[in-house]
Amino acid sequence: MKPAASEKKEGEGPVAEPLLEVVDLHVHFARGKSVVRAVDGVSFRVMPGETVGIVGESGSGKSMTGLAILRLLPPPGKIAKGSIRFKGRDLAALPERDMRKLRGKEITMVLQDPQSSLNPLFTVGSQVREAYALHGRKEEGALRDQVIRALESVRIPDAARRLRQYPHQLSGGMKQRVVSAISMAGRPDLLIADEPTTALDATTQLQYLELLKELKDRHGMSIIFITHDLGLVARVCDRVAVMYAGEIVETAETGKLFARPAHPYTEALLLSVPRLEEKVDRLYSIPGRAPSRVDDSLTGCRFAARCPHAAEACTREKPELAEVDGGHFARCRFPRRA
Amino acid sequence: MWRSPVVVITSSILVLIFLISLAAPLLIPHDPLTPNLQMRLLPPAWMKGGDPSHPLGTDHLGRDVLSWLIMGTRTSFLLSVGIILLAAVIGTALGIVSGYFGGAAEAVIMRLVDFFKAFPLILFALMMAVILGQGILVIVLIVTLHVWANYARMARGETLRVKTAEFVDVARMLGVSRLRIMWRHILPNVVTPLVVLATLSVGKCILFLSTLSFLGIGLPTSTPDWGIMIGIGRDYLSTAWWIALFPSAAITVVILCFNLLGDKLTEYINPDLRHEI
Numbered sequence: 029m030k031p032a033a034s035e036k037k038e039g040e041g042p043v044a045e046p047l048l049e050v051v052d053l054h055v056h057f058a059r060g061k062s063v064v065r066a067v068d069g070v071s072f073r074v075m076p077g078e079t080v081g082i083v084g085e086s087g088s089g090k091s092m093t094g095l096a097i098l099r100l101l102p103p104p105g106k107i108a109k110g111s112i113r114f115k116g117r118d119l120a121a122l123p124e125r126d127m128r129k130l131r132g133k134e135i136t137m138v139l140q141d142p143q144s145s146l147n148p149l150f151t152v153g154s155q156v157r158e159a160y161a162l163h164g165r166k167e168e169g170a171l172r173d174q175v176i177r178a179l180e181s182v183r184i185p186d187a188a189r190r191l192r193q194y195p196h197q198l199s200g201g202m203k204q205r206v207v208s209a210i211s212m213a214g215r216p217d218l219l220i221a222d223e224p225t226t227a228l229d230a231t232t233q234l235q236y237l238e239l240l241k242e243l244k245d246r247h248g249m250s251i252i253f254i255t256h257d258l259g260l261v262a263r264v265c266d267r268v269a270v271m272y273a274g275e276i277v278e279t280a281e282t283g284k285l286f287a288r289p290a291h292p293y294t295e296a297l298l299l300s301v302p303r304l305e306e307k308v309d310r311l312y313s314i315p316g317r318a319p320s321r322v323d324d325s326l327t328g329c330r331f332a333a334r335c336p337h338a339a340e341a342c343t344r345e346k347p348e349l350a351e352v353d354g355g356h357f358a359r360c361r362f363p364r365r366a
Numbered sequence: 367m368w369r370s371p372v373v374v375i376t377s378s379i380l381v382l383i384f385l386i387s388l389a390a391p392l393l394i395p396h397d398p399l400t401p402n403l404q405m406r407l408l409p410p411a412w413m414k415g416g417d418p419s420h421p422l423g424t425d426h427l428g429r430d431v432l433s434w435l436i437m438g439t440r441t442s443f444l445l446s447v448g449i450i451l452l453a454a455v456i457g458t459a460l461g462i463v464s465g466y467f468g469g470a471a472e473a474v475i476m477r478l479v480d481f482f483k484a485f486p487l488i489l490f491a492l493m494m495a496v497i498l499g500q501g502i503l504v505i506v507l508i509v510t511l512h513v514w515a516n517y518a519r520m521a522r523g524e525t526l527r528v529k530t531a532e533f534v535d536v537a538r539m540l541g542v543s544r545l546r547i548m549w550r551h552i553l554p555n556v557v558t559p560l561v562v563l564a565t566l567s568v569g570k571c572i573l574f575l576s577t578l579s580f581l582g583i584g585l586p587t588s589t590p591d592w593g594i595m596i597g598i599g600r601d602y603l604s605t606a607w608w609i610a611l612f613p614s615a616a617i618t619v620v621i622l623c624f625n626l627l628g629d630k631l632t633e634y635i636n637p638d639l640r641h642e643i
Contacts, residue, residue: 100538103468132540139539144532149554155533158550159540207536 046073046113047250048097048218053110053120055092055101065321066092066105068274071349074218079244079251081265081282083258083297087318089274090254094220096120097252098137099127114218133163133214140223142203146195152179152206153191156213163214178209181246182239201232205239212243219244220252225260237264258301262286270294273318273330276349280356290358292335329360337362372630376623383620384447387439394433395419398590402428407606423608425598431612437590438613441579443620445502446571449509454564457514461521462548462556466529476522479515487512487574488581495583505584509574513567517560524556531555558634565628569621576617592617 055067067089074080084090095101097112097119112119114135119127139145146155156175164174172191179187182205195203204224211219221240225233237260244251253265261268262282269279270291278291289295296314316334319326328343329335335342342361349357368374386393396402396419406428411421422431464475485493491508498504528534529552537547576593579585585594592613599610 098539100535128541128543130541131538132542137539139532139535141532145536147533147551147555158542162540162542210536210540213540 044075047076047078047115048074048252049111049113050093050097051111051113053093053096053112054108055089055096055105056108057105059104065108065274067096068321069110070271070274070276071110072269072276072279074250074252076217076250077244077248078267079253079265081253081255081261081268082271083255083261083268084271085256085318087321088271089321090256090271091222093271094137094222094252094254097220098131098135099124100131100137132159132211132216134216135218135220136211136214136216137220137222138204138207138211138224140226142200142207142227145207146203148195150194151191152193152195152198156191156206156210159210159213165215178212179206181212181243182206182209183235184209199232201228201235204228204232204236208236208239208243212247215247216249218250218252220254222254223256224253225257226255233260240264258286258297270297274321275330275359277331277360278356278358279349280353284353284356288353288364290352290356290363291331291360292337292364293331294358295364296334296336337364370630372626376627376630379619379623380627383439383443386436387444390436390440394430394436396430396433398429398433398437399588400429404428407602409606410608422612423606425595425606425609426602431595431608434590434595435592435612435616438592438595438616441585441589441591442572442575442593442617445506446568446575449506450513450564450567450571452506453510453513454517454560454567456510457517458521458553458557458560460514461518461523462525462552464518465522465525466544466548466552472522475518479518482511483515485512488577491578491583500584500586502585502589505575505578508578508584509571512574513571516567517563520560520563521556524559525552528552528555562628562631565624565631569624572617572620 050073051071053067053070054065057064057066070089070093072080072082082090082093092101092105095105096107097114099107099119099122101107107120110120114130119130122130146152153175156178157171160171160174160178164171168174175191176187179190184190184202184205190198195206198206204227224240225236228236240251241264243249251264253261255261265282267279268282268285269276270285270293271277272293278285278289278294280290285294286298289298293314296312299312300314302308302311314334319330319333328345329338329347332338332342339362347359347361349359350363352358352363402424405417405420405424406426408420408424408428409416410423410431411418416423420430420432422435424430425434460475460478464472487509490512494504494508494511498507534547534551537551542550572592575585575591576596579589579591579593580597582597585591595613596610596617599606599608599613602609
């Protein structure tokens with residue numbers, strides 16, 4: 029079994045190796061002559077045992093980043109540039125055959141819609157069994173026992189009976205837990221969760237997050253948590269990267285990001301979240317729309333058009349990600365320091 | 367599904383005919399192909415001049431109509447089912463492959479579909495018969511080539527629908543091989559409308575075979591086929607009507623059963639009902 033994350037850190041020297049390092053990732057969708065640049069130069073790293081959140085609105089490129097790591101981009105999507113270093117190998121350059129061996133075993137993904145994540149024609153048990161037959165370990169006992177233990181580990185009551193049930197007999201929350209059990213089959217080092225709770229109601233969401241935390245602690249797994257929901261990020265993630273228009277505009281430890289956001293976009297996002305104690309007549313929303321990613325002619329900061337603090341310099345030259353504080357980076361000429 | 371009287375009755379009849387076709391050589395009272403000129407043109411046994419040893423009468427060569435009918439189940443029923451199964455398997459496989467992979471595979475397969483669908487059956491059959499001659503294999507080839515394209519088209523359409531479902535993504539995420547994805551995830555989810563198409567097609571196939579043998583294409587006239595018997599009976603329609611009537615009735619019953627069954631099955635395609643079967 030893998031050592032828990034804390035044990036790992038004790039044993040290692042002062043500089044630990046990142047589990048995943050994405051460097052200058054570009055994902056392009058070619059449509060005839062024009063190219064949609066869904067991910068436009070994204071770099072980040074994930075340490076072992078760490079939960080990294082990627083936050084952004086729809087179309088920011090966060091899902092595509094997750095899919096690119098597993099090389100599951102929908103056609104005509106392609107990784108146009110960049111490297112994805114995972115345990116010493118560049119996934120962007122790996123042949124498909126080797127990629128297939130990795131999938132489900134070392135890196136897995138939990139997808140958004142639990143309703144259609146399970147094949148309606150097969151029992152829950154047979155689908156979990158398929159995953160364990162592929163990725164489980166023989167020394168852990170009979171397949172059926174492994175499957176039952178898997179369902180129990182995701183807190184599905186009465187697991188033996190559930191084995192014989194069909195997906196439509198399960199609630200959305202339970203389906204999502206079954207999918208989690210399936211993705212855990214290979215004891216992955218990295219789990220990419222793409223909006224895993226979007227389709228769940230609030231109570232179920234929290235239960236699911238608890239489950240995710242438990243699984244993470246038990247297996248010493250790293251998680252990339254992709255979402256648009258800042259509230260979830262605050263609960264679950266160690267570090268956060270904020271994406272806008274295909275780029276990362278800010279990245280920091282969760283606490284620092286929420287307490288002192290540096291990028292105006294992050295600041296605006298936090299302002300948009302209504303607080304229970306406040307009484308407001310009008311909800312704050314960021315004016316304007318995110319730029320289309322086909323437009324090559326855009327110079328300067330991509331958020332400038334909507335930024336309340338934009339200066340002339342902002343539209344001329346595009347800012348790079350710069351450190352504003354220890355481990356806190358922002359892509360802004362005039363970072364906010366609240 | 368089994369509570370419907372239509373389904374029970376039609377499938378019972380079809381199973382019965384299937385069993386008859388398997389046991390045919392053991393069931394026939396006479397050899398359907400041996401002429402017996404002394405007993406020619408006998409009416410059915412219950413009519414004046416009929417003979418109980420030939421319950422449904424004889425043809426112009428004295429061959430027993432009942433025996434011909436029984437032996438005919440092999441070509442008209444068994445062969446038809448076999449051809450449709452073959453066409454369905456080939457068509458479904460190619461349809462799923464073209465739908466799942468897209469690109470060049472899809473383009474090639476769909477052009478083949480267009481090509482084969484362009485020919486009307488008779489024209490196509492005549493061409494093939496001229497090139498390849500007579501025989502059962504020729505008939506099988508002709509009809510299969512004519513029919514497979516429908517399954518391919520339908521299978522492709524259904525595959526396009528299913529392959530966007532998230533459980534396919536989950537399977538890919540787990541690293542399941544593409545072949546296994548097509549076999550285990552795509553195929554079972556596309557198969558239902560194809561089964562219905564198949565039941566409805568068997569009736570058409572029986573008619574195809576009868577038409578072709580009626581025209582003298584494919585099956586040699588010495589094969590005991592229902593279509594051939596109808597062809598013979600055509601010359602005696604006003605005098606020895608039984609020669610044409612009984613095989614026609616047999617064809618009608620089989621086609622009716624398949625069509626009613628297929629029709630009833632369409633009601634069960636609705637996925638909301640599927641799990642209650």
